[in-house]
Amino acid sequence: MSVERCEAPPRRRALARGGGVVAGVFLACAVVSAVVASGLTAQEAVPGIPMPGLLVAYGLPVVRVVLDLAAVAVVGMSLLPKLLGFEHPERTEPVMRRVRPLTVTAAWVWAASALLTIVFQTAELNPGSVPTPAMIAGYVDSVGTGQGLLFSAACALAAAGIGLMAVRFGEKVPAELRIVVALFGLLPIPVTGHAVNSVWHDPIMISMESHVMGAAAWAGGLAAVTVFVAPRRELLAVVLPRFSRIATVCLLVVSLSGLVTGLGTMALTPGVELPGAILTSEYGLLVVAKLALAALLVPLAAHIRFRLLPAIRGGAATAVVAWATAELAVMGLAYGVAVAITRASIG
């Protein structure tokens, strides 16, 4: 015990730095891609209509992508106790002691950015003026997006509260509860995107819900495993096979629901001719971009799954962190495009 204590500080600092690099790559890719994709697909100014200023035009996608990533972080870190298992607390507790406070912080960031998104969206609808509390209340009152974001913020605060209890009481706070509350906060997120007006509304909403939750579990789980578990080889040998099964399901769910939602939304929008509109409309091009990113994920994920996993199971050292970071970078790009796609014009 005392020997471990002596060695711990420098090793832990190195681990924290490595984790910071992985998370930083994910965040940077997402923010850059959100700003670029939103900038390219921004609605053109039309004569005679005041448009929102630069702060809103670029601030909104950034705040929105921070909201998404904070939610992904909360979901991923909430999944971690399930992935680690509860059989060997002496090995998993050091990891969870770092993860629990960070979960609370990420949940606060999620709640704050959801509320900030409401303010920015109010500003977007009232160009040329700083939003007042009355304007924000009016926005939340009349627009479903505002109510959805408010609900998401409430769930994030609930996740923060439960996270604090987990900090205090450890794994006696059920892991399932933390996962469910975090995923519940994701449910209203699709309301902030597009929807269609037809009998297919409900199936497409459910498809969008599974898309959002699948993506969060996949990206969040991978990030949490890479940052917190990958430096501990003996834990990774147990955790990565478990995560790999979840990731396979997520890959299928996310790509299938993404295709259904994207193509379905376009097919059901009046005035959109399907095969052609994929390459002519901004929405279609963004769907193609996300499809390309998903296709790029497949070889990266397959390499980890089929080449590296057998060695990791045996406890050997591998370049899994580098490969996972590359995968996370692509996921970050996809999240950025996702922010733009919720706002792009379909027709």
Added chain:
Amino acid sequence: MRRLLTVLLLASAAVGISLPARAHNVLISSDPKDGAALSAAPALITLVFDQAVRQGYAQVGVTGPDGAAMADGAASVAAEKVTLKVKPLTAAGAYIVGYRILSADGHPVTGKITFRLTGPAAAAPETAPRTAAQTAPGTAAASDDADSARAAEAAANGGAGMAVVWIVAALLLLAAGTGVALRRARPAETGPGTNADAPGETGPADASSADAARESGPGGEGRA
């Protein structure tokens, strides 16, 4: 775990169905039509979308060939129609109608249509009776429509009342979660004897991991 996931999926299905998200509005027609060449000046611009436009937030502007704003007052929304009165258009040339409306799914949608006025300015008196006849019933119907549309929209959205319901539901969820967590926490603290009847796979491990957590203090070494 599996049972919880099932509950979650069912909940998401229920929420997905009940959520008030609707589609992105698309301009399907307009009067005057996009690119039309008119010999007589219109007094009223009508934009028709594929579905109801949100009340409030709708902006329509008309810019004349000399860059002057020709709108007379603000745009009025009646279900899927957005109408705007324009000042008498005297100059021949290209006019641009720009619009920015709040789509049913909560997104601002911008766009523009253009039309050309080819007729001479003298056309104004000739159009006067025609436009008067056109606007009088039009606006009356529009205000009726607007009232019913506002009521329908409030009903569909639930307004602020819905937001309060959501928040209360979230707080109840939090309270229930807290209760469950504390109930699970208590038997583990009283000793291993009572722990045996704690259901599920996590019971005994929970106790020992919690002990380990207590040993080193709550999150004390969080991010050293």
